[in-house]
Amino acid sequence: xxxxxLVPRTICKTPVRVVIFGEGLSEDGEPVKxxxxxxxxxYQDGAKTTLTDREKEVKISGSALFFGDICESLATxxxxxxxxxxxxxxxAKGSKARNPDGTVNYTRLDLI
Numbered sequence: 660x661x662x663x664x665l666v667p668r669t670i671c672k673t674p675v676r677v678v679i680f681g682e683g684l685s686e687d688g689e690p691v692k693x694x695x696x697x698x699x700x701x702y703q704d705g706a707k708t709t710l711t712d713r714e715k716e717v718k719i720s721g722s723a724l725f726f727g728d729i730c731e732s733l734a735t736x737x738x739x740x741x742x743x744x745x746x747x748x749x750x751a752k753g754s755k756a757r758n759p760d761g762t763v764n765y766t767r768l769d770l771i
Contacts, residue, residue: 662758666701666724666765673702675723677768679730679739679750690738694730701725702743704770721748721770728755728763741770 674697681693704721723741730736739750748770755763 660760662760662762662764664726664764665756666726668699668726670701671699671724671726673700673723673743674698675700675702676742677723677729677739678741679733679736679753681733693733693736694739696729698725698729700743718771719748720751723768723770725766725768727765729766741768 676697677695678692679694680690683691685691700723702721702723704719707718707720709716709718721743723743735755736753737750739753740747741750742748750768751771752769754767754769756765756767758764
């Protein structure tokens with residue numbers, strides 16, 4: 660059975676550079692790159708302002724939605740960075756939305 664694409668290729672128009680880090684560190688103490696690619700996504704961003712006793716803090720977040728599975732070699736991932744519109748953001752959460760047959764319908768990266 661063919662399942663409908665919840666994030667179709669036709670709406671993925673924003674170019675991004677995705678770098679996903681694997682578990683562990685290199686000999687130099689840097690994260691090991693498990694995946695790196697230039698892709699197209701549907702990107703949505705937002706900002707939230709919080710007031711503390713001393714200052715005003717603005718938190719910017721975003722989400723990048725990709726058609727299908729962007730990295731089949733990794734079952735899960737939660738660390739890395741995405742460069743979009745010239746700004747590099749850290750991956751806070753990565754998820755793969757699966758169809759009932761186990762195939763990946765779309766990939767979502769939540770960014771901070």
